[in-house]
Amino acid sequence: MAQRTRYRAPSASCSDPHRVGFGIRLLRLLVTGCPPDRKKKQVRITADVDGRLGAVRSPVVIDAEKLSKQSRALRCQAPKNDRKPASPFHPQAVKVPAPMDDDYGIVEYFYEHSGHRCGYCKSEASSISCGMWAHRMTAGIYDALLNRGWRRSGEYCYKPMMQKTCCCQYAIKLDVDNFKLSKSQKKILKKVHKFLASGKRSDAGEPDEKGDHCASPAGDSVMDVPDFSHKKSDVQTELKACDLNLTEDAATSGETEEAVASEPMDQQPPGKPVESSEVDTASKPEKTTHVPKKGLGADPNKPKCRKARDIRREKRLRKLSEGGGDLSPGREQALKFAKKPKNEPKSLEEFLFEPLPEDAAHKLEVQTVVSDGSSPEFGATFWQSWKLFERYQMQVHKEPASQCDKASYRQFLVNSPLQCDPKGPYSLGSFHQQYWLDGKLIAVGVLDVLPTCLSSVYLYYDPDYSFLSLGTYASLREIAYTRELRKLCPSIKDYCMGFYIHTCPKMRYKGNYSPSRLLCPETYTWHPIEKCRPLLDVNKYSRFEEDPQKGDENAVRNLDEVFVLFNRTVIPYRRYRRIKGDDDRAEVKEFASLVGRSNLKKLFLYRKS
Structure with a gap:
């Protein structure tokens, strides 16, 4: 059945075929884009197709398939040399976004530059940032915003005003493929493994290095951002009444994400010696005329010889599995990395998933659940997660109980504007990664899985287990998780750690994750942190791009x-x-400069009626 739409008919006195024809073409651009074989969707858009402002007629219903025929007929009636001056209704003056596959966002920008409390230097009104409320946003749009220095706290997205704020916050990313463990990070992994195996606590419960509350890339305080939630309800009410249905013809959108096929894992580990006796014997010269008969070599039908240590390790895992015990994901990883290539350092995964003895003192399980309420696992553990958050905020960050209630927890760490988008073997959106020790929830990491990176939003844990350095341990688990996602989606290559603050000693630890890169605040290009540190030692605000001619x-x-x-x-x-005037021109100009040209095609700025 043909798609039907509602529009305002042209005035009866309007006989100019240019205006009527263009009005129909404009309406066609607004409502078409869905092929006939697609599911029928009712699109309600009120468009003034009359060339004269103020002409009002009763809305009529017209078949969308007839629009093209009527448009061609009216164009044939108009003189070819009759040119009209440019106007807001002229075809060259009006640009309509291309049809999209639900790949759009709706935001409300807050044009306020007043200072608020800084969670790093503890100043009361020196932290200055710009922000917007994301009523709807896809993972791809938010991924692009991260590359321009934006971060989210719940549904509120903010960007520090670098030249005005007290503590300059530079976006930082880690290349997970080339990640190298430091000695202190290896020490923490061994400490956790020792505790799980024997139950012994090391360092008499002292936190690692600077204190674990500042040793996690996800440790940015989400509570020290402006609260604009009171402005959301009015906008949301109007959006619910808005029947804004964008077409699902992804083929016509030039900005849609391409599906990435999964890559098979390597069947043979690198560095494995070539097992071929024929190569060596062929290269040796013959010394006598009586050459011994060649042996048949190893039987190709039998398994290759392996080290006894690897065989014993697999037997322990097999015995545990057959004995009725659960083969946790960690032990499955241990089985995968049981055969280690020669002459190679121990990898992150080998440290994390080192096999435990059969009589291990503790059992640690990591569970990843969707945080949008659709996951029954998340709903069943919501109370435990909130109480853990409340305890962490009150004991570690000294927050009052009024700022750690259930509503605040939902607002900052549960609600997310990102649309959970399951495509292929992986899912994009917001998740909670829960750490269960012997059935007790001891830590939760809030994560955003995006098309090119995994973004660590926040981490909170049980203060009683601070001796395990759970902040650093969780970040290393998240780096390994990013590597695992990369096997399913090769475009995911970075681990986003939030902001790096050079002037705050408690926040410099993020640079210890190598190799890290910082975002230039002027050109929005990424640069190795080793080259940025000398510049930040001189000035808290610095441009990292060396080419002075290069801009955004x-x-x-x-x-x-x-x-x-x-x-x-x-x-x-x-x-x-033309309708409301340009009183908000400065606000719109600032919004456009901060989000970038590529995002404007999908990010719609909400304006009140």
């Missing part, structure tokens, strides 16, 4: 590239100005 390649050249959601309709900003 994703800068917005024209505000006409901005699309706004106004009166339940997505329209170009130029048309919005």
Whole structure:
């Protein structure tokens, strides 16, 4: 059945075929894009197709398939040399976003530059940032915003004003493929393994290095950002009444994400010696005429010889599995890495999944659940997660109980604007990674799985287990988890650790995860932290790009590239100005410069009616 739409008919006195024809073409651009074989969707868009502002007629229903025929007929009636001056309704002046496969976001920008409390230097009104409330956002859009210095706290996205704020916060990423363990990180992994195996606590319960509350990349305080939640309800109510259905024709969108096929794991570990007797014998010269008869060599039908240590290790795992015990993911990883290549250092996975004895004192399990409420595991453990968060905030960060209630927990660590998008063997969206020790929840890591990285949002844990350095241990587990996701989605290559603050000694630890890169605040390019540290030793704000001629390649050249959601309709900003004026031009200009040109095609700025 043909798609049907509602629009305002042109005025009866309007006989100009240019205006009527363009109005129909504009309406066609707004409502078409869904092929006939797709499921029928009712799209309600009110469009003024009359060339004269103020002409109002009763809405009529018209078949969308007839629009193209009517448009061609009206164009044939118009003189070819009759050119009209440019106007907001002229085809060259109006740009409509291409059809998208639900790949769009709706945000409300807050044009406020007042200072608020800084969680790092503890100043009361010196931390300055810009922010927006994300009513809807895809993982791909948020991934692109991370590359421009944005972070989220719940549904609120913020970006520090680097030249005005007290503590400059630089986005930091880690290349997981080339990650190298430090001596202190190896020490922590061995300490956790020793505790699980024997139950012995090391260092008499003292926290590791600077204190574990500041030893995790996910340790940024989410409570020290402006609270604009009171402004969300009004906007959300209007959006619920808005029937904004974007078409699902992903083939016509030039910005949609491409599905990535999974890569098979290597069947043969690197560094394995070549087992071929023929190569060596062929290279040796013959010394006598009586050459001994060659042996048949190893039987290819039989398994290759292995070290007795590896065989004993697999037997222990097999015995544990057959004896009725659960083969946890950690032990499965241990079985995978049982055969270690020669002359290679111990990898992160080998440290994490080192086999435990059969009579291990403790059992640690890591469970990843969706945090949007659709997961029954998350719903069943919500109370435990919240009480753990409350205890952590009150004891470690000295927060009052009023700021750690259930509503605050939902607002900052449960609610997320990211749409959970399961495609292929992996899922994009927000998750909670839970750490269970002997059936007791001791830590939770809040994660965002994005198309190119895994973003660590926050981590909280039981203070009674601070002797295990759970902050560092959890970050190492998340790096290994990122590597595992990379096997399913090769585009995931980075571990995003939030912000690096050079002027705050408690936040410099993030640079110990190597190799890390910092984001230049002017060109939005990534640079090795080793080259950035000398610059930050001189000035707290610094440009990392060495080329002085290079600028922001994703800068917005024209505000006409901005699309706004106004009166339940997505329209170009130029048309919005003709209706409401340009009093908010400075606000829209700042918003566009901060999110970048590529994001404006999918990110619609909400404007109140």
